[in-house]
Amino acid sequence: MTERVVIIGAGQAGAQAAASLRVEKFDGAITMIGAETEPPYQRPPLSKAYLQGALEKSRLYLKPVEFYEKHSIDLRLGVRASAIDRAAKTVTLEGGEALSYDKLLIATGAPPRKLKAPGAELAGIHYLRSIADSDALGPVLKSGERIVIVGAGYIGLEVAAVARKAGLPVTVLEAMERPLQRVAGPEVSAFYADLHRSAGVDLRIGAMVAGFEGEGRVRAAVLKDGETIPCGAVLVGVGAAPETGLAEAAGLKVENGVWVDDHARTEDPAIWAAGDVTNHPSALYGRRMRLESVPNAIEQGKAAAVNMAGGDMVYDTVPWFWSDQYDVKLQTAGISEGADARVVRGAPGERKLAVWYLKEGRLLAVDTMNDPPSFLIGKKLIAAKSTPDPKILADSAADLKSLLS
Amino acid sequence: MPKITFIEHSGAEHVVDADVGLSVMEAAVRNSVPGIDADCGGACACATCHVYVDAAWIEKTGKPEAMEESMLDFAHEPKENSRLSCQINMTADLDGLIVRLPEFQG
Numbered sequence: 001m002t003e004r005v006v007i008i009g010a011g012q013a014g015a016q017a018a019a020s021l022r023v024e025k026f027d028g029a030i031t032m033i034g035a036e037t038e039p040p041y042q043r044p045p046l047s048k049a050y051l052q053g054a055l056e057k058s059r060l061y062l063k064p065v066e067f068y069e070k071h072s073i074d075l076r077l078g079v080r081a082s083a084i085d086r087a088a089k090t091v092t093l094e095g096g097e098a099l100s101y102d103k104l105l106i107a108t109g110a111p112p113r114k115l116k117a118p119g120a121e122l123a124g125i126h127y128l129r130s131i132a133d134s135d136a137l138g139p140v141l142k143s144g145e146r147i148v149i150v151g152a153g154y155i156g157l158e159v160a161a162v163a164r165k166a167g168l169p170v171t172v173l174e175a176m177e178r179p180l181q182r183v184a185g186p187e188v189s190a191f192y193a194d195l196h197r198s199a200g201v202d203l204r205i206g207a208m209v210a211g212f213e214g215e216g217r218v219r220a221a222v223l224k225d226g227e228t229i230p231c232g233a234v235l236v237g238v239g240a241a242p243e244t245g246l247a248e249a250a251g252l253k254v255e256n257g258v259w260v261d262d263h264a265r266t267e268d269p270a271i272w273a274a275g276d277v278t279n280h281p282s283a284l285y286g287r288r289m290r291l292e293s294v295p296n297a298i299e300q301g302k303a304a305a306v307n308m309a310g311g312d313m314v315y316d317t318v319p320w321f322w323s324d325q326y327d328v329k330l331q332t333a334g335i336s337e338g339a340d341a342r343v344v345r346g347a348p349g350e351r352k353l354a355v356w357y358l359k360e361g362r363l364l365a366v367d368t369m370n371d372p373p374s375f376l377i378g379k380k381l382i383a384a385k386s387t388p389d390p391k392i393l394a395d396s397a398a399d400l401k402s403l404l405s
Numbered sequence: 406m407p408k409i410t411f412i413e414h415s416g417a418e419h420v421v422d423a424d425v426g427l428s429v430m431e432a433a434v435r436n437s438v439p440g441i442d443a444d445c446g447g448a449c450a451c452a453t454c455h456v457y458v459d460a461a462w463i464e465k466t467g468k469p470e471a472m473e474e475s476m477l478d479f480a481h482e483p484k485e486n487s488r489l490s491c492q493i494n495m496t497a498d499l500d501g502l503i504v505r506l507p508e509f510q511g
């Protein structure tokens with residue numbers, strides 16, 4: 001009998017796994033269930049080129065639509081999986097249909113955290129995860145009215161940059177002490193605060209949102225200190241939460257994500273998980289982590305596919321990420337948490353900077369702004385658990401390549 | 406429609422149609438040409454879409470910009486004719502373009 005793989009979630013990780021299963025010569029049936037009506041697509045441009053109107057929708061698609069038919073991947077779009085029955089090995093779809101599986105992949109991603117505040121349900125308050133979200137935000141950029149952005153994380157700051165380019169007045173509200181506080185060091189935060197302020201963004205730190213005002217439609221954001229900021233729209237970017245409901249209801253271990261091993265397998269030998277939704281071990285860092293990035297979705301999706309097809313592939317790569325704001329490209333490799341020292345390369349005030357994070361001499365991570373060599377070398381050094389000479393890291397004139405030998 | 410020939414490191418050739426306006430990387434991905442990973446989807450952030458442009462086409466494809474050039478420096482076996490294929494946009498002029506793939510990306 002042909003083996004049946006069911007994939008829940010037709011996003012970056014799910015699509016990667018489906019394609020990789022065929023590359024691995026898996027010749028059983030593949031069914032991929034996606035709640036959205038679009039075929040699998042890349043999300044990064046939704047807050048960058050696509051939002052700006054500089055990229056057609058079809059260029060977001062990870063594969064042309066014909067790809068799935070050609071590779072006998074049964075793509076079921078616009079329908080949610082509503083339950084997993086591990087004993088019967090079935091996935092139930094909303095509407096009642098049950099699909100049998102021999103192997104199941106959970107790739108349900110991490111939708112935005114919702115803001116709980118009075119007025120948070122008003123029209124004109126946006127979140128950004130999907131094409132539909134970006135399409136809804138697009139017209140706002142033509143309104144000329146102030147946009148208030150709640151949260152100075154990557155998505156909030158990227159939208160701020162696009163909105164400024166479109167000529168909108170922009171206010172960014174960040175509850176913590178600096179932008180990107182959760183993910184980057186103070187030098188990186190200062191770089192971005194300066195970048196946005198010099199582009200005309202009204203960036204407020206330590207700013208707490210109390211709620212929103214408006215008749216049906218948002219007209220102002222209200223801060224805890226009482227200040228009212230009139231606006232035409234709001235974008236909330238306060239992080240994402242893993243979509244673990246199905247796994248949890250099915251009795252799988254869930255703790256800040258679906259718990260998987262280094263082979264992307266859950267505690268149920270017939271179920272794997274990949275992408276934003278997983279909490280996975282990292283041998284490199286000696287701890288567990290949950291990541292939200294395209295490279296993580298691709299590599300873990302690939303590992304899950306290889307292992308589902310009977311192979312043996314450990315997932316343990318150096319995490320990395322990028323972000324585009326104005327004319328600055330950020331590339332980051334590794335995870336800086338736990339660092340006991342930071343080394344800065346490049347002069348402050350220049351639009352080129354690298355910040356290296358070390359722990360007991362070992363390189364944990366590097367954040368680079370317009371500095372691809374530091375990023376690419378950093379990634380290799382991190383993978384090798386190197387202890388590079390901080391003097392060379394700090395010296396813009398020194399050749400980083402010497403560190404690789 | 407313009408055509409591009411991708412030649413794998415092994416010598417295997419893939420001739421694909423490429424819409425004007427798409428990048429050379431997108432033409433490869435849409436046609437499942439192996440050996441172009443393109444992890445960042447064309448953001449010039451990953452350097453996993455590295456190709457060698459055939460000598461006859463170098464003039465027409467143009468020179469890499471500074472950011473691309475510094476990424477290429479760290480790709481696998483960079484050469485004079487190395488490019489990131491996501492940074493070459495297809496035009497009618499490039500009909501018949503030939504690019505070769507490195508042994509591996511990254």
Ligand SMILES: Cc1cc2nc3c(=O)[nH]c(=O)nc-3n(C[C@H](O)[C@H](O)[C@H](O)COP(=O)(O)OP(=O)(O)OC[C@H]3O[C@@H](n4cnc5c(N)ncnc54)[C@H](O)[C@@H]3O)c2cc1C
Nearest residue numbers: 009011012013035043044080081109275276292293294297
């Ligand atoms: C605006 C934005 C910008 C970003 N920029 C970058 C960037 O520059 N660089 C970077 O590396 N990463 C970036 N990311 C993050 C990156 O897009 C994600 O990490 C990646 O998409 C994760 O892939 P995934 O497959 O785990 O989840 P997703 O791509 O989110 O796919 C999950 C899919 O599962 C579906 N689903 C959920 N539950 C069900 C169900 N019960 N039944 C059926 N379907 C279901 C969802 O609708 C969704 O379509 C960005 C994300 C956003 C939103």
Ligand code: FES
Nearest residue numbers: 447449451452491
């Ligand atoms: S696709 Fe990532 S650099 Fe070209």
